[in-house]
Amino acid sequence: MATILLVEDDDLVKDMLAQVLERGSHKVIKAHDGEEAAELLKNISPDIIVTDIIMPKKSGITLISEVKNKHPDMEIIAISGGGRLDPTGYLDLSESLGATVSFEKPIDNAALLMAIDLLLQGK
Amino acid sequence: MQNQRVHYIQRWLADIIAVFGVILTIFLWCFLFRHWTTLAIGILFSLLSGTSLRLVQVTKSRDRALKQFQHELTERIKVEESKQKLEIALLQNQKLQAIGTLSGGIAHDFNNLIYAIKGYVEMARDDVPKDGLVHKNLGKVLEAAQRGQELIARILAFGRNRQQYEFQPLHLKSVLESAISLLKPTIPSSVAIKLMDISNDPLIFGNQTQLHQVIVNLINNAVDAMDGEGVIIIQITHVSVKDDYLLQFPNIVNSDYCRIDISDTGHGMDQTTINRIYEPFFTTKEVGKGTGLGLSIVHTVVKEHRGEISVASQLGQGSTFTLLLPEYKENNDGHHFVS
Numbered sequence: 001m002a003t004i005l006l007v008e009d010d011d012l013v014k015d016m017l018a019q020v021l022e023r024g025s026h027k028v029i030k031a032h033d034g035e036e037a038a039e040l041l042k043n044i045s046p047d048i049i050v051t052d053i054i055m056p057k058k059s060g061i062t063l064i065s066e067v068k069n070k071h072p073d074m075e076i077i078a079i080s081g082g083g084r085l086d087p088t089g090y091l092d093l094s095e096s097l098g099a100t101v102s103f104e105k106p107i108d109n110a111a112l113l114m115a116i117d118l119l120l121q122g123k
Numbered sequence: 124m125q126n127q128r129v130h131y132i133q134r135w136l137a138d139i140i141a142v143f144g145v146i147l148t149i150f151l152w153c154f155l156f157r158h159w160t161t162l163a164i165g166i167l168f169s170l171l172s173g174t175s176l177r178l179v180q181v182t183k184s185r186d187r188a189l190k191q192f193q194h195e196l197t198e199r200i201k202v203e204e205s206k207q208k209l210e211i212a213l214l215q216n217q218k219l220q221a222i223g224t225l226s227g228g229i230a231h232d233f234n235n236l237i238y239a240i241k242g243y244v245e246m247a248r249d250d251v252p253k254d255g256l257v258h259k260n261l262g263k264v265l266e267a268a269q270r271g272q273e274l275i276a277r278i279l280a281f282g283r284n285r286q287q288y289e290f291q292p293l294h295l296k297s298v299l300e301s302a303i304s305l306l307k308p309t310i311p312s313s314v315a316i317k318l319m320d321i322s323n324d325p326l327i328f329g330n331q332t333q334l335h336q337v338i339v340n341l342i343n344n345a346v347d348a349m350d351g352e353g354v355i356i357i358q359i360t361h362v363s364v365k366d367d368y369l370l371q372f373p374n375i376v377n378s379d380y381c382r383i384d385i386s387d388t389g390h391g392m393d394q395t396t397i398n399r400i401y402e403p404f405f406t407t408k409e410v411g412k413g414t415g416l417g418l419s420i421v422h423t424v425v426k427e428h429r430g431e432i433s434v435a436s437q438l439g440q441g442s443t444f445t446l447l448l449p450e451y452k453e454n455n456d457g458h459h460f461v462s
Contacts (some may be wrong), residue, residue: 011237016242023246056232081234106238106272109245 002120003027007037007051007063008079013105016069017050024113034058038066045071048119050112053080053094061094067097077112081105093120137177144169162461201367214432219422221400223440225277233275241268252261277416292451293331295359296324302338303357313352316342321359331461333424340417341385342445347408348389348442358384362447370445372431378448380430386443392436393450399435 004026008014017027020114029044032035035057037049049067053060060078067074078094091102101115132139148165153159248261295319303316310316345355362368362380369375392400392407399405401422424433429449438440 010239013235013242016239016246019246020242022251039148083232091305094271105234106268109242 001025002047002116003029003044004044004116005029005031005037005040005049005051007031007034007049007055007060008051009055010027013052018108020109020113021050021116026116030077034060034063037063041067041070046074046075048075048116050077050079051099053078053091061097064094064097064099072098075100075122077115077119078102079105079107079112084087092097133180137173137180140176141169141173144172171431194334202370205367205370208433209373209421212371212373212433215401217396219419221370222402223279230275230278233271233278234296237271237275238270241265244268256382283395290328290330292326292453293325293329293334295327295383295448296321298327298329298334299338299357299359299383302335303342303452304341305335306342309352310342310346314355316355317355317357319358323361325359325361326399326453327428327449328451329428329448329450333427337421337424342422344417345385345387345389348387348391350389353388353441354386356384356386358386361382361450364427369447372433374426375431375447376429376449379452381450382445383446383448384443391437391438391442393435397436399433403434430433 005022006014006017006021008017008030009032014030019032020068029040029046031040033055034051037051038058040066048067049063051060051063058087060080064073064076064078067076074097076094078099080093080094081104089105093113095102102114103112145166148162148169151165152162154161244261244264248258248265251261299318301316307316342355349355360382363383364377364379369380393460396407400418402419422432425446425448431447433445434442436447
């Protein structure tokens with residue numbers, strides 16, 4: 001059981017992922033974009049952040065670099081649906097900025113839950 | 124100066140001969156013959172020879188002018204045709220670029236949608252008994268979503284800046300031969316593929332896998348166009364950097380080119396179809412048979428190889444796809460470069 005901050009601008013994906021994570025018996029805090037997530041992070045400290053990359057206001061890339069700057073030990077999982085630019089390019093970039101794991105949408109949710117468990121064990 | 128003098132002599136030659144003839148006749152009449160008939164015949168003959176010479180000269184110069192005019196006209200028509208082809212090619216490029224950008228944007232949103240569908244369905248499937256119809260039907264939804272996902276992957280492969288493929292010097296002939304041998308087992312025996320004899324096997328700089336994809340897509344289209352029966356002829360020719368043929372292409376680089384013609388004896392295409400063949404998702408094949416992405420991918424790959432593609436086709440008379448790829452040269456130090 002962990003507290004997960006879920007950052008995703010697509011409401012359908014956000015709601016679905018929240019349900020998946022809750023079914024994996026995690027506590028989920030939802031944010032619509034990078035800006036809202038940064039605001040929430042002032043008051044809470046989740047175990048893991050799961051963040052989309054392409055979002056309005058503040059992108060996942062900016063969020064990752066900011067979070068890693070303030071909380072170097074924070075575990076971050078980056079997810080991206082690609083398009084616009086090469087999705088793997090974005091994911092490579094997010095990993096080099098400090099995301100621990102990255103997934104390309106559509107993600108195998110079982111693999112995502114497994115990755116979360118592994119990261120929690122490592123803590 | 125010399126030329127000018129020759130020109131003047133030529134111009135006045137007829138008059139000089141006529142005048143000289145008349146003077147000679149009068150001279151002879153005065154000192155030798157003293158007969159009026161001789162004088163008349165002499166003068167008439169001189170004038171006639173002058174006039175005929177002038178006539179010949181005029182006809183000749185008119186022929187020359189006509190020939191020059193014809194030559195200029197053909198040149199102008201050629202330039203006009205190249206210009207038209209160039210404009211069409213530029214338009215085609217812009218259209219494909221726009222569609223590429225658009226599909227990149229759409230693909231992102233589609234991935235989100237498909238991800239949501241898959242996620243919800245998987246959860247719903249976990250909540251129902253495993254041996255029931257609902258479980259089975261939800262499995263079908265997942266299958267459909269999976270197919271959607273694969274389609275998006277293909278659009279993305281087309282629309283985004285494709286991943287960097289490793290380029291290396293390749294012998295064009297062996298690329299063609301290996302692509303053909305890859306395809307052979309899938310092609311009906313009633314279709315013959317003829318790779319015409321190549322005297323020199325030119326080098327190009329490219330990616331083997333991508334070029335295989337190009338050849339495979341073009342040959343598959345040819346097989347489909349012939350309804351499984353006919354001949355496909357593949358020919359490689361050398362095009363010199365100075366060749367006027369290259370003028371019709373907008374992005375030609377300063378290099379010799381290898382020209383590959385792939386001709387089929389199929390049902391051909393009308394102009395409306397030709398104008399749209401490189402558009403993603405445009406297909407004339409039956410539903411479920413073609414994705415409409417084959418030629419878009421061919422176009423993208425050829426462009427990535429700094430090449431050009433064109434097609435000539437007429438309904439009922441088959442099609443010929445022509446690929447142009449820059450020839451790759453080796454200099455004396457053993458270093459390679461694209462000329």
